[in-house]
Amino acid sequence: MKGSNDYKKAEEWLWSEVMGQKLTLSVGAIAMMASSYANQAVPRLMGRLVDPKTDTKHQSNSLFSNILAVGLLGGLASFTRTVMLNSAKEFIAANLRRETFASLMIHRKLDWFQALQSCNGNSDETTTSEKSNEDKELQQNIDSMVNEKELTPAGVAVFLRDDVETASHTVTITLANMLRSTSSCVFGTYHMLSLNPELVCLAILVAPVVGSIGFLSRKYLKRVQSSQQEAALSAAAFVEDKLNHIMMVRLSNREQDEVVNYGQIQDENVQFGIKSALADGLSMGAMFCLSTSALCGVLFAGGKAVETKRMTHGDLLSFSTYSFMLALGSAGLARAVGEYMRGMRCARRLYSVAYPLVENEEVEMTARCQSIDPQLVKSISMEEVSFTFQSHDRLLLQDVSMVLQRGMVVAMTGQNGSGKSVLAMVLAGLYSPRNGRIVVEIVSPSEDEPVTTRYDFVNDIDRSHQASLVQVVPQQPVLFNTSIIENVRYSCPDAPSNKVSEALKAANCDTFVSMLDGGAEFNVGRNGSKLSGGQRQRLGLARALVADAPFLVLDEPASALDSEGATAVNDVVKACREQNRGLLIISHRINTLELADKVIVLKEGRIVQHGMLSDLKNEKEGELVALMPELVGR
Numbered sequence: 001m002k003g004s005n006d007y008k009k010a011e012e013w014l015w016s017e018v019m020g021q022k023l024t025l026s027v028g029a030i031a032m033m034a035s036s037y038a039n040q041a042v043p044r045l046m047g048r049l050v051d052p053k054t055d056t057k058h059q060s061n062s063l064f065s066n067i068l069a070v071g072l073l074g075g076l077a078s079f080t081r082t083v084m085l086n087s088a089k090e091f092i093a094a095n096l097r098r099e100t101f102a103s104l105m106i107h108r109k110l111d112w113f114q115a116l117q118s119c120n121g122n123s124d125e126t127t128t129s130e131k132s133n134e135d136k137e138l139q140q141n142i143d144s145m146v147n148e149k150e151l152t153p154a155g156v157a158v159f160l161r162d163d164v165e166t167a168s169h170t171v172t173i174t175l176a177n178m179l180r181s182t183s184s185c186v187f188g189t190y191h192m193l194s195l196n197p198e199l200v201c202l203a204i205l206v207a208p209v210v211g212s213i214g215f216l217s218r219k220y221l222k223r224v225q226s227s228q229q230e231a232a233l234s235a236a237a238f239v240e241d242k243l244n245h246i247m248m249v250r251l252s253n254r255e256q257d258e259v260v261n262y263g264q265i266q267d268e269n270v271q272f273g274i275k276s277a278l279a280d281g282l283s284m285g286a287m288f289c290l291s292t293s294a295l296c297g298v299l300f301a302g303g304k305a306v307e308t309k310r311m312t313h314g315d316l317l318s319f320s321t322y323s324f325m326l327a328l329g330s331a332g333l334a335r336a337v338g339e340y341m342r343g344m345r346c347a348r349r350l351y352s353v354a355y356p357l358v359e360n361e362e363v364e365m366t367a368r369c370q371s372i373d374p375q376l377v378k379s380i381s382m383e384e385v386s387f388t389f390q391s392h393d394r395l396l397l398q399d400v401s402m403v404l405q406r407g408m409v410v411a412m413t414g415q416n417g418s419g420k421s422v423l424a425m426v427l428a429g430l431y432s433p434r435n436g437r438i439v440v441e442i443v444s445p446s447e448d449e450p451v452t453t454r455y456d457f458v459n460d461i462d463r464s465h466q467a468s469l470v471q472v473v474p475q476q477p478v479l480f481n482t483s484i485i486e487n488v489r490y491s492c493p494d495a496p497s498n499k500v501s502e503a504l505k506a507a508n509c510d511t512f513v514s515m516l517d518g519g520a521e522f523n524v525g526r527n528g529s530k531l532s533g534g535q536r537q538r539l540g541l542a543r544a545l546v547a548d549a550p551f552l553v554l555d556e557p558a559s560a561l562d563s564e565g566a567t568a569v570n571d572v573v574k575a576c577r578e579q580n581r582g583l584l585i586i587s588h589r590i591n592t593l594e595l596a597d598k599v600i601v602l603k604e605g606r607i608v609q610h611g612m613l614s615d616l617k618n619e620k621e622g623e624l625v626a627l628m629p630e631l632v633g634r
């Protein structure tokens with residue numbers, strides 16, 4: 001029963017956070033009970049105040065002082081409970097957010113994020129069909145909450161905000177409310193029984209009718225509200241998608257169409273809203289009518305009891321107040337149970353986003369621990385590596401073998417979609433090969449002769465050390481919404497300023513950076529929106545250089561560069577040779593291929609040609625000549 005185990009784990013996760021706040025929560029719970037006790041005491045005292053037998057001055061004064069004392073105690077207890085429970089809630093929420101974010105940052109595989117980016121999660125129907133009915137139900141419950149098809153990075157941020165809020169509220173305030181409502185019900189019933197058991201029997205006869213009507217109307221309301229929530233989510237996803245791609249919308253002249261589409265979504269939302277309002281109104285109206293009639297009935301019967309001297313006026317007042325409290329308590333208990341279920345669903349949803357629901361290869365393995373001195377590394381190689389994403393059936397890399405030696409420049413080319421960028425990411429250790437392995441060879445000095453050791457890059461080496469060995473400059477380098485200097489330092493936070501300046505210079509960034517307002521302190525905007533594509537690419541290059549890794553992979557480094565920027569690539573190639581770094585350049589440009597010692601040609605995930613450019617261009621039937629016919633005769 002994997003599903004229920006996952007459920008259990010999510011709850012255990014939440015409860016472990018609760019246990020971290022047990023002292024604060026216990027004080028809050030005690031204060032909650034004290035305030036509830038004070039609440040329960042008031043109606044009796046009020047009843048006594050009303051009755052003629054308390055009409056002597058001395059008794060009235062003592063009653064007043066008792067009520068005052070109870071009021072003060074209740075006030076103090078309410079204050080303590082509010083402070084304690086709310087602070088515990090804040091601590092629990094902060095911890096849940098921290099843990100979820102850490103888990104996303106460290107454990108979730110890149111595949112999952114890629115699916116998020118493209119809003120293209122898969123529901124894995126075959127797996128679902130193999131599950132037991134119970135598992136299916138559990139899974140569907142979660143799927144309905146975490147519809148990965150709709151899940152986007154912004155959606156994850158919303159989970160972090162809203163679900164954490166609900167889950168932490170549940171295990172603090174809701175649980176305390178449950179406690180208070182239960183005590184209201186128990187004490188209320190006890191007091192009512194001691195005042196007039198016959199009246200209680202009458203109330204008990206009415207209660208199931210009121211309760212069932214309330215329950216059914218709430219259930220219907222919940223169903224309508226959940227459709228309303230789904231509609232609201234789709235509307236939010238629509239807005240996010242269109243606003244993120246506003247440029248494309250305008251280029252295609254589809255603004256008016258999108259406004260109309262959004263209007264239709266809103267019309268649907270209004271329909272759901274009206275349905276929900278009607279259901280809510282019906283439920284509230286019915287509850288009001290029923291509870292008022294029930295109260296009137298009890299008061300009528302109570303009036304008769306007063307007439308026949310079986311009860312005093314004060315007793316009737318106390319009884320009515322307790323019955324009111326009992327009604328409030330039962331409604332509060334029902335609400336708290338609903339909130340508790342919702343809170344647990346949020347915890348499970350959060351857990352399923354942070355941690356995979358099924359314990360398989362979706363989790364990043366953290367058992368790797370080898371650290372390697374980058375200075376000793378001699379080469380990195382792929383040995384019969386095959387790879388594909390979890391969502392793919394077709395292999396994107398097939399039996400790829402290649403070596404990147406230090407001081408060597410290898411160029412890789414191939415038609416669009418042949419797998420070059422994927423290969424770069426696999427080589428950098430961001431995606432794990434399905435088959436084959438990536439091997440790092442180090443040569444350690446020794447008294448006799450140097451010792452060569454081979455490490456499995458993916459399974460033996462820690463992620464932080466992988467990054468210190470291989471740096472990749474992606475086709476479209478990502479820039480964070482911060483200064484240039486912070487962006488460049490991102491790959492090596494401890495890099496001193498002079499090293500950053502050197503990297504900026506080596507990547508030919510110095511001229512454009514000096515012209516920006518604030519120079520290297522210039523804030524590049526979201527996704528580097530305040531810079532041109534070429535400037536972003538050059539900063540990406542500078543960032544990779546700062547890390548001082550022995551191997552560098554440049555994915556289409558010159559695609560957005562002007563001639564001056566392209567010179568930067570020549571300079572980087574030269575610098576890599578001088579600094580004895582291994583360089584893999586992915587490119588469609590002949591000029592770039594000419595800089596390399598060796599050229600690799602990839603086709604449909606396989607290496608179909610490799611060797612020196614001078615040899616490859618003589619293979620007239622080869623893939624390279626087919627790709628770049630202008631090579632012949634150069």
Ligand SMILES: Nc1ncnc2c1ncn2[C@@H]1O[C@H](COP(=O)(O)OP(=O)(O)OP(=O)(O)O)[C@@H](O)[C@H]1O
Pocket residue numbers: 114115389391392396414415416417418419420421422423475
């Ligand atoms: N995150 C991803 N999820 C699923 N499939 C992907 C993902 N990234 C790439 N692919 C698929 O992998 C294949 C290889 O893509 P890749 O980006 O490596 O091609 P490329 O050779 O670098 O192409 P180009 O020359 O256009 O940059 C493509 O068919 C693409 O659809």
